[in-house]
Amino acid sequence: MAVAWAQWNHVTKVDPDKALHDEDSYADIVDTGTDAIIVGGTTNVTEARVQSILDALSAVEIPIFVEPTYRPSSHTEALSGYLLPIVLNADDTLWITGAHHEWIRLSDLEWESVHPEAYIVLNPASAVATYTQADCDLDVDDVVAYVELAEQILGQQIVYLEYSGTLGDPDVVAAVQDTLSSAQLFYGGGIHDYESAYRMANVADTVIVGDVLHEAGIEAVEETVRGAKDGQNES
Ligand code: 1GP
Numbered sequence: 001m002a003v004a005w006a007q008w009n010h011v012t013k014v015d016p017d018k019a020l021h022d023e024d025s026y027a028d029i030v031d032t033g034t035d036a037i038i039v040g041g042t043t044n045v046t047e048a049r050v051q052s053i054l055d056a057l058s059a060v061e062i063p064i065f066v067e068p069t070y071r072p073s074s075h076t077e078a079l080s081g082y083l084l085p086i087v088l089n090a091d092d093t094l095w096i097t098g099a100h101h102e103w104i105r106l107s108d109l110e111w112e113s114v115h116p117e118a119y120i121v122l123n124p125a126s127a128v129a130t131y132t133q134a135d136c137d138l139d140v141d142d143v144v145a146y147v148e149l150a151e152q153i154l155g156q157q158i159v160y161l162e163y164s165g166t167l168g169d170p171d172v173v174a175a176v177q178d179t180l181s182s183a184q185l186f187y188g189g190g191i192h193d194y195e196s197a198y199r200m201a202n203v204a205d206t207v208i209v210g211d212v213l214h215e216a217g218i219e220a221v222e223e224t225v226r227g228a229k230d231g232q233n234e235s
Helices: 026-032 047-056 098-106 127-132 140-153 170-179 194-201 211-215 218-234
Strands: 010-014 036-039 064-066 081-087 114-121 158-162 184-188 206-209
Touching: 010 026, 010 211, 010 218, 026 047, 026 218, 036 047, 047 064, 081 098, 114 127, 114 140, 140 158, 140 170, 158 170, 170 184, 170 194, 194 206, 194 218, 206 211, 206 218, 211 218
Parallel strands: 010 036, 010 206, 036 064, 064 081, 081 114, 114 158, 158 184, 184 206
Antiparallel strands: none
């Protein structure tokens, strides 16, 4: 069976710590044409906040995954599964195996719905870089080496270049894409319009937008979906 994310060109990430724009509703996200929704963030992500978003998305038919930063106790019907970040360049090992170990120890997991993502955090000014104490002082060879480590040593199926809050360097993303043999490349960070989505979809398999949903709203997300689809077709 193909993995859930094989056909994702565009994903919208909902941060439980941020409000939606104007009159937007969570259910409106589907109208943008995005392929999937990830619920996750770095600060103030509680099970109650995630649950209320999942409730608002209960009638939605695209896949919905949660990136857990809390210990989930129940598996909601609306949920397709969990995407579990492993931050490869974190200095704080809590974000490599520590939180995961605790989560596994305390939870009764259904393993078929838990999928790891090998994150490489690349914007030193982001909250995720601060929290994980990520070493973002990496040149392209360093990043590529992390990517090989992820795929060839750790057997990861998803590599996530996380530039959260800023648009990354397309040359670095392209170098990573060239390095991967079969893992899927997720790119996230700073995508805010057609052009930026197009550019990154040219070099990544899946582009992820976050802030644009909360700051500019559904129509802006829709523009990024069009950019991602066109960029993907061109690549
Ligand atoms: C954040 O990669 C996502 O985890 C998206 O980044 O918020 O900058 O769009 P932005």
